[in-house]
Amino acid sequence: MNKRILFFVTIVTITLANCSIVYRVTGKTLNSYAQDHLVPFYLASDDLDAICTGGTALGPLVASFERTGASVELATMVAQMGAGMCAEKQAQEAELLYIAAVRKGKGEEALDHQARQIRYHGVAAKRYGDAHNRFLQYFGEWNGKCPSISDDEELYYLVGLSSGLLAILHDFASQGYAGITREVPSVVAGGSKCLDSKKWWGTPLALEAVVWLSVPGATPDGKDANKQMEEAVKQGDQAGVRMSRAFQIQAAAGKGDVEKIKKLILEHSKVISQIPAKKEYLFLEAFAENLSRHESDKIWMKETGHRGPINFSSFPGKKKNNKEEDDLLKDL
Structure with a gap:
């Protein structure tokens, strides 16, 4: 009986180990695909709605492969920036509806649209903030010195800095809902010097x-x-x-x-x-x-x-x- 139990435990352990390896390999493959093909495809598209929706849908899937040990910071960063743009567009729409309601003298309706606007700014700030955090995870915490950045990484560095700035602006518009830290402005201002502006x-x-x-x-x-x-x-x-x-x-x-x-x-x-x-x-x-x-x-x-x-x-x-x-x- 003990032998049978030992055999069963061994089979389960091997199976789980193999699954873990498969997941880890899949995560690395997905991350590589995202960097080599998905991100360039995103950047070449002028369809904001499609890209932001794609970021909202794919972001959690890509990020979930962190649980397997795969490094997916860059792909997740881009996806979260796209997701942030979805919330930003919703905040914009709510703002226009607020202005229209004020113009028509509809006070309660205006206040409701304003509340929605603030909430969407908060969502945008959180998503942009998460994109910026992924940037810091990959390139390291800002210590006043430029990290070593390859040519292929410079675009991601720029995206990470831009996400940080957008997080600041939307957090301010949401009355501090996302709690973006005060260090972010210094990271954005300092890190911007690490890139060639004309390039x-x-x-x-x-x-x-x-x-x-x-x-x-x-x-x-x-x-x-x-x-x-x-x-x-x-x-x-x-x-x-x-x-x-x-x-x-x-x-x-x-x-x-x-x-x-x-x-x-x-x-x-x-x-x-x-x-x-x-x-x-x-x-x-x-x-x-x-x-x-x-x-x-x-x-x-x-x-x-x-x-x-x-x-x-x-x-x-x-x-x-x-x-x-x-x-x-x-x-x-």
Whole structure:
């Protein structure tokens, strides 16, 4: 009897060990596939909804392979950033509905939409924060010195820094719901110096400038955050990857300067028609355009009660330059 029990235990142990090996190998294969094929596919797509939904769906699956001992930090980081964008878009929609309700004098409805907006900002902050934590797990805690980064890792380093900045901004909008630590701004500002700004379309300069603009007293003596942001935007425009414009718009929106926001949005719309986007990074382009479109829609909603043109090329009271803007109601 004892021999039979021993034999059974041995078979179970071997089976479990083999399963563990299979899971670990599968995790490594999945992580390799994600880095070699899934992430480049994501970045080349301009379909924000599909990518953010994919990040929400695949993120937990990819992350679960950590339980097998597989290293999946980079793939999970990208998935969580995509998932964060889903929550961000929901926060944007709730904000537009809030503005519309206020305009119609529907107080209770407005408060409900505002509550939803704050909650979605909180979800976005948590997801972006998790992406940033994956970044720290892979590259190590920031100690003031740049880590050794291979050419293939630089893009992930930039994504990790960007996720940290987005986590900060959304946590502020959610009234601190996600509890993003105070160390994140210093990580973003310091880590941005580890990347060549021209190689990465001015984005490292933009990340540092947004921290300076967002955190009181963060701007070093002799530095001008707005001028640095303008240089970042210039580099991004020339490269056809305008992530810097996304951060510039967010920084301006945080200050509430409507006239400046209008100016930046119109500049963004104009440059899109002049300089084609880099095909390998259409996702980042779409993200930047979505932010400008949202800020444009907010202005239109406040002033007219409806959203503005899809190419965010004009504002109420200005001469329209696109046929779709000539008469938004003619087909209704």
